Structure formats: structure tokens, C-alpha cells
Amino acid sequence: GEFEAGISKNGQTREHALLAFTLGVKQLIVGVNKMDSTEPPYSEPRFEEIKKEVSSYIKKIGYNPAAVAFVPISGWHGDNMLEPSTKMPWFKGWLVERKEGKAEGKCLIEALDAILPPARPTDKPLRLPLQDVYKIGGIGTVPVGRVETGVLKPGTIVVFAPANITTEVKSVEMHHEALQEAVPGDNVGFNVKNVS
Structure with a gap:
């Protein structure tokens, strides 16, 4: 069967x-x-x-x-x-x-x-594995991925590994809506300054 x-x-x-x-x-x-x-x-x-x-x-x-x-x-x-x-x-x-x-x-x-929701640690350092990076005319570089730990918000200083590039987050979006902060589990795009 x-x-x-x-x-x-x-x-x-x-x-x-x-x-x-x-x-x-x-x-x-x-x-x-x-x-x-x-x-x-x-x-x-x-x-x-x-x-x-x-x-x-x-x-x-x-x-x-x-x-x-x-x-x-x-x-x-x-x-x-x-x-x-x-x-x-x-x-x-x-x-x-x-x-x-x-x-x-x-x-x-x-x-x-009865399924237990996974732990969403906001108290840990920010970790956000990237799924893709878009270059959008007039906006700039927009990395996208899911926040695994920590919190991502506009003004956050982030480091991209393994290239070791440090920059500031200008804005954070989820489903084309601006977010004040992204927490673990959120799939987001964020705009960064001066990174190509």
C-alpha cells in the first residue's frame, strides 16, 4: 500500500x-x-x-x-x-x-x-545568517535573513562575517513594512550604510 x-x-x-x-x-x-x-x-x-x-x-x-x-x-x-x-x-x-x-x-x-515554541533569545548577541543580499537602486544594499538571536533595529552597528565589515543599520523591514525592531524568528531585510 x-x-x-x-x-x-x-x-x-x-x-x-x-x-x-x-x-x-x-x-x-x-x-x-x-x-x-x-x-x-x-x-x-x-x-x-x-x-x-x-x-x-x-x-x-x-x-x-x-x-x-x-x-x-x-x-x-x-x-x-x-x-x-x-x-x-x-x-x-x-x-x-x-x-x-x-x-x-x-x-x-x-x-x-502541545508543540513547545522554540526559545527566542533576545538577550543574546545579534546573529542573523544571511539568505541573500539585494542591491536596490535609490536605496542601496539590502541584506536579508532570519534573526536567530538578539535584536536588530535601526541605528544598530553590525559586523558582517567573514569579511569583517562594520556598518550601521539604516532601516529594518519585514514584508515591506518598516520595523522598529526585529526579534528571533523574524525574516527581515535591512538597509545598511556604505556597503556594496
Whole structure:
């Protein structure tokens, strides 16, 4: 079936799980979809089989399966999406155990709500890896990237590494709107003085 294709050696399920881990995604939710299409429909053994196989694979990558919510769902029919489904009385809910504490629930929305937001350290020095640099006529040089730590605001003196160029930030924009300050998580463009 589709699950077997996805979890096979070059399958998309494996690829996405590995990509997520490699890109630094720390928290994972596994929604086992199309439960309405199992044989028989809403089959507990089929869910358990998939959960076991996915757990084994994500553990090899580096995730802790105990910290991952596994939720049997049917996106088409809405089962276990926003409220518990009557079609899977065998599903007693998901439980996540992590050092920050436990979380539990019955449906996908609760698993999403249980995701812990990442720390956004504004107290640390400014770090903003650049994704690109634009040269805009009449404006000048506009580096763009996401603030990882610290705060960026007009008037800030910044140093570009590895070139070791120091300059002042003239303005900061996000989605074409001027910002008084950008904090971790913000994707911004900023105008700098005398840098080409």
C-alpha cells in the first residue's frame, strides 16, 4: 500500500523524517492518515503496525519515539482531527514524554497545540545568517535573513562575517513594512550604510 511505498528504502516518509531531523526539527507528530481506507476500515492492528515501523525508523534517525505523538486520522472524514472519532473507540489517545514534561490528547489539533515554541533569545548577541543580499537602486544594499538571536533595529552597528565589515543599520523591514525592531524568528531585510 501507500504506507509501504513511503517507508520503503527510498520512500518519501523516510526522506521527510530524515530531512526534518537534519534541518533541526526537534519535535515531531505522526498523523497516520487514511484510517478510513484500511482493511477493515479504522483497523487498530494496521495503526499499531505502522506506528511500530515508523517508531523504529525515526529512532534510527535520532528522534525519541516516546516524545512523538502518533494519531490515527482520516483527513477526508475528519476523524481525530479536531475531536475524538467514534469510529476508533480502541484509540485511547496519544502521550508524549519529554524532559519539559508530559502532554496527552486524543486528536491532531491537541498534538499541534502541545508543540513547545522554540526559545527566542533576545538577550543574546545579534546573529542573523544571511539568505541573500539585494542591491536596490535609490536605496542601496539590502541584506536579508532570519534573526536567530538578539535584536536588530535601526541605528544598530553590525559586523558582517567573514569579511569583517562594520556598518550601521539604516532601516529594518519585514514584508515591506518598516520595523522598529526585529526579534528571533523574524525574516527581515535591512538597509545598511556604505556597503556594496
